[in-house]
Amino acid sequence: MTDSLLTATLFGHRYEFRDIKDLLAKANEEKSGDRLAGIAAQSAAERMAAKHVLAEVTLATLRANPAVPYEQDEVTRVIDDAVNEAAYGQIKGWAVGDLREWILADTTTNEMIRHAAGGMTAEMIAAVTKLMSNLDLMLAAKKIRNVTHCNNTMGLPGTLGSRLQPNHQTDSVEGIRAAIYDGLSFGSGDAVIGINPSDDSIGSVSRLLEMTHEVITRWEIPTQNCVLAHVSTQMEAMRRGAPLGLVFQSLSGSQKGCESFGIDVGMLDEAYALAQRYAVSTGPNYMYFETGQGAELSSDAHFGSDQLVMEARCYGLAKRYHPFQVNTVVGFIGPEYLYDSTQITRAGLEDHFMGKLTGISMGCDVCYTNHARSTQNENENLAVLLAAAGVNFIMGIPMGDDSMLSYQTTSFHDAPTLRQLLDLRPLPEFETWMEDLGLLRNGRLTAAAGDASFFLGR
Amino acid sequence: MTSEPRTTSDDQLRSIVADVLAELGSQRGSAPSAGMPPAPLPASSALSAAIAATPASTTVSSGPTPHIELGDPTLNRRAPGIPNPANPAGLTNLIASTGARIGVGRAGPRPLTRSLLLFQADHAVTQDAIFGDVPQALLERFGMFAVQTQVTTHDEFLLRPDLGRRLTDEAKATIGSRCTKNPNVQIVVGDGLSAAAVTNNLDKIYPVLVDGFRSAGLSLGDPFFIRYCRVGIINDLNTVIGADVVVLLIGERPGLGVADALSVYSGWQPGPGKTDADRDVVCMITENGGTNPMEAGAFVVEHIRKVIAAKASGVALRTQGGDS
Numbered sequence: 001m002t003d004s005l006l007t008a009t010l011f012g013h014r015y016e017f018r019d020i021k022d023l024l025a026k027a028n029e030e031k032s033g034d035r036l037a038g039i040a041a042q043s044a045a046e047r048m049a050a051k052h053v054l055a056e057v058t059l060a061t062l063r064a065n066p067a068v069p070y071e072q073d074e075v076t077r078v079i080d081d082a083v084n085e086a087a088y089g090q091i092k093g094w095a096v097g098d099l100r101e102w103i104l105a106d107t108t109t110n111e112m113i114r115h116a117a118g119g120m121t122a123e124m125i126a127a128v129t130k131l132m133s134n135l136d137l138m139l140a141a142k143k144i145r146n147v148t149h150c151n152n153t154m155g156l157p158g159t160l161g162s163r164l165q166p167n168h169q170t171d172s173v174e175g176i177r178a179a180i181y182d183g184l185s186f187g188s189g190d191a192v193i194g195i196n197p198s199d200d201s202i203g204s205v206s207r208l209l210e211m212t213h214e215v216i217t218r219w220e221i222p223t224q225n226c227v228l229a230h231v232s233t234q235m236e237a238m239r240r241g242a243p244l245g246l247v248f249q250s251l252s253g254s255q256k257g258c259e260s261f262g263i264d265v266g267m268l269d270e271a272y273a274l275a276q277r278y279a280v281s282t283g284p285n286y287m288y289f290e291t292g293q294g295a296e297l298s299s300d301a302h303f304g305s306d307q308l309v310m311e312a313r314c315y316g317l318a319k320r321y322h323p324f325q326v327n328t329v330v331g332f333i334g335p336e337y338l339y340d341s342t343q344i345t346r347a348g349l350e351d352h353f354m355g356k357l358t359g360i361s362m363g364c365d366v367c368y369t370n371h372a373r374s375t376q377n378e379n380e381n382l383a384v385l386l387a388a389a390g391v392n393f394i395m396g397i398p399m400g401d402d403s404m405l406s407y408q409t410t411s412f413h414d415a416p417t418l419r420q421l422l423d424l425r426p427l428p429e430f431e432t433w434m435e436d437l438g439l440l441r442n443g444r445l446t447a448a449a450g451d452a453s454f455f456l457g458r
Numbered sequence: 459m460t461s462e463p464r465t466t467s468d469d470q471l472r473s474i475v476a477d478v479l480a481e482l483g484s485q486r487g488s489a490p491s492a493g494m495p496p497a498p499l500p501a502s503s504a505l506s507a508a509i510a511a512t513p514a515s516t517t518v519s520s521g522p523t524p525h526i527e528l529g530d531p532t533l534n535r536r537a538p539g540i541p542n543p544a545n546p547a548g549l550t551n552l553i554a555s556t557g558a559r560i561g562v563g564r565a566g567p568r569p570l571t572r573s574l575l576l577f578q579a580d581h582a583v584t585q586d587a588i589f590g591d592v593p594q595a596l597l598e599r600f601g602m603f604a605v606q607t608q609v610t611t612h613d614e615f616l617l618r619p620d621l622g623r624r625l626t627d628e629a630k631a632t633i634g635s636r637c638t639k640n641p642n643v644q645i646v647v648g649d650g651l652s653a654a655a656v657t658n659n660l661d662k663i664y665p666v667l668v669d670g671f672r673s674a675g676l677s678l679g680d681p682f683f684i685r686y687c688r689v690g691i692i693n694d695l696n697t698v699i700g701a702d703v704v705v706l707l708i709g710e711r712p713g714l715g716v717a718d719a720l721s722v723y724s725g726w727q728p729g730p731g732k733t734d735a736d737r738d739v740v741c742m743i744t745e746n747g748g749t750n751p752m753e754a755g756a757f758v759v760e761h762i763r764k765v766i767a768a769k770a771s772g773v774a775l776r777t778q779g780g781d782s
Contacts, residue, residue, distance in 0.1 A: 032617050036617065036618065168558065169557060172555065172556065174555040174556075175555045175556030175557075175558070178556050178560055179558045179560055181552060181560075182552070182558075182561065186567075335616040335617065336616065336619055339616075339617065370581070370584045370585070370711065370712045370714065371588050371616055371651055371711055375581065376577065376578070376581065399559035399562060399573060400577070401559055401714045403557050403558060403713060408581070408714060411569065413568055417566075417567040417568060420567055445564070447542075448544070450540065450563060450564045451540045451544055451549070452549060452552045452553075452560055452561055453545035453548040453549035453552060454544045456544070456548040457544055
């Protein structure tokens with residue numbers, strides 16, 4: 001390969017970019033994490049010059065320049081080996097700017113996008129994201145429907161799911177059950193009843209799986225349970241017969257990053273196979289992944305690439321396992337990666353679109369930490385944007401305050417509010433269940449809703 | 459019907475506005491009965507006409523100021539917010555079983571006013587803790603001088619954790635000239651992500667540590683304070699001090715409404731290349747729902763005695779089976 005030349009002149013000033021990786025990084029919207037990594041554009045004008053050049057780069061060039069070389073990285077291999085060559089053959093000559101306009105065109109349908117996306121790698125998906133405005137990202141994401149099924153159906157148009165996240169500082173079974181009752185009474189929990197355990201031991205994880213499964217069975221709830229321990233712990237719990245609906249793991253966009261999480265593709269393959277054998281849910285989608293921009297840099301596993309590219313690679317890895325759901329935990333990582341609500345909002349919209357374009361069922365933990373420059377008002381703003389963009393699910397936590405993980409996310413109140421505001425419904429099987437119990441009528445909470453003690457009645 | 463707009467003199471306007479405000483003030487002052495929504499405000503065409511016609515610069519004499527004396531709402535967090543629960547006693551038990559904010563009720567799908575304001579108050583106190591400073595007088599009381607990491611502003615502190623792990627040359631020179639070298643134990647205090655953690659807990663935990671280490675026959679270095687401090691500073695500062703053990707008291711990233719939690723990090727012979735795996739931590743030291751600072755101090759002293767006996771900390775200590 002000859003030395004490439006990537007330059008632009010903007011307002012009479014000439015900008016030069018070292019290689020595709022440099023160009024992608026400098027074309028990224030401003031993120032404190034890219035600055036921390038020392039790869040961000042030095043000025044707003046340089047960022048725009050990079051975007052202008054990136055708009056002319058072909059998709060074939062992006063496939064040929066992955067963040068980490070194919071030979072060195074199994075995440076690159078997973079993504080590249082999964083490329084549908086027929087679809088790729090149709091799009092490889094397109095420039096990134098053309099791809100943006102094609103996705104946004106009214107003549108381009110969900111089916112057309114999903115077909116073309118089979119020919120895309122993570123670097124292409126990240127590249128087109130960099131050329132999109134926030135409203136572009138919303139409109140484009142809204143077009144793409146990735147529908148999955150576990151015990152119920154996720155991702156249909158007009159629905160908004162909610163993960164019930166009943167965390168407790170010391171994993172008290174009673175305390176977690178109380179928060180589950182509270183959440184169910186608001187209509188949270190259709191995506192999953194998913195607990196972040198404080199104690200990662202097999203005994204504790206199995207105990208929480210037993211309890212949540214018992215609640216789901218007793219109340220015949222069309223949903224699935226999950227305890228978000230390390231995947232190896234869940235695998236062992238399954239082998240020992242614990243009743244598990246979804247298998248969870250956090251993902252990273254490089255092999256080195258995955259290693260820092262204590263996983264590799266072989267382990268995930270094994271977990272997926274075990275889920276298909278042992279999960280108590282119907283399937284065919286059994287997996288749940290979480291991601292978030294900046295994780296690779298925090299484990300020095302970004303290989304000089306920007307955090308958007310690395311995030312897109314997480315989705316490419318996730319796709320291998322046909323997950324029921326994936327969510328970015330967008331503002332959890334802290335201000336050194338996403339400084340303020342402007343950056344968190346942008347990242348949430350980017351991640352949602354990239355997940356949808358990758359072909360996965362995408363949700364978002366709309367959240368922030370106390371040292372980020374944000375407030376619950378800004379958090380609510382992003383939730384509205386994502387719900388309008390067709391996000392598959394958000395989180396539900398008592399008043400949005402996760403006292404176990406020390407961060408703020410969306411409240412049990414927020415999914416019902418967004419459903420009311422934007423004429424959305426819970427996942428269909430769950431809506432029927434709520435109607436049958438008398439907690440929901442024509443999409444509105446009834447007088448009986450919002451009362452945890454309702455669930456003491458059976 | 460007249461085609462002329464009706465005119466009102468300024469005096470008449472003031473009089474109308476004063477009357478309406480007085481009426482509103484008396485209505486708002488009477489609390490609605492429990493469980494009942496407040497009565498809607500009277501639709502007053504006089505008020506809206508007056509507001510529309512009054513120039514912005516006009517000052518309006520107000521009615522009597524209502525007398526409102528609130529008890530601290532942060533002390534009454536657990537009252538159920540549901541008017542007619544299916545199982546009132548059961549609901550109270552559910553709420554008591556977790557620190558999570560359940561049973562708070564709703565207004566339509568939104569939180570009740572008191573839940574919303576309490577949440578915002580918790581966030582407010584958290585923000586004040588993160589973006590505050592440790593008072594100089596407190597440091598002087600314990601004979602501590604202050605140095606700074608390579609961070610220069612608060613924004614930079616949040617954005618560049620790497621700079622918060624390194625001292626400036628000037629700081630190293632100050633420490634070098636003012637501190638005893640090679641003590642058994644060096645105590646250091648850092649603001650970290652909560653100045654309030656230091657401000658509220660230092661006077662309780664620090665004397666326990668000093669007395670405890672002295673009783674254990676350990677030599678103590680000269681204490682000092684580090685501004686814009688991250689945990690990794692332990693490695694850098696010990697290149698100057700050369701202590702057997704460094705004990706760092708540092709403010710934690712605040713949780714919502716728990717803004718003053720302190721952590722104590724410690725390690726055997728810290729230095730370049732040492733990581734979290736080489737350190738031990740006691741966290742959530744606060745009188746607001748965490749470990750009491752004096753108890754935590756006693757625990758830390760006991761722990762450091764084990765570290766010094768084993769000449770190891772962190773994972774290495776646990777591998778030896780020496781961890782408590």
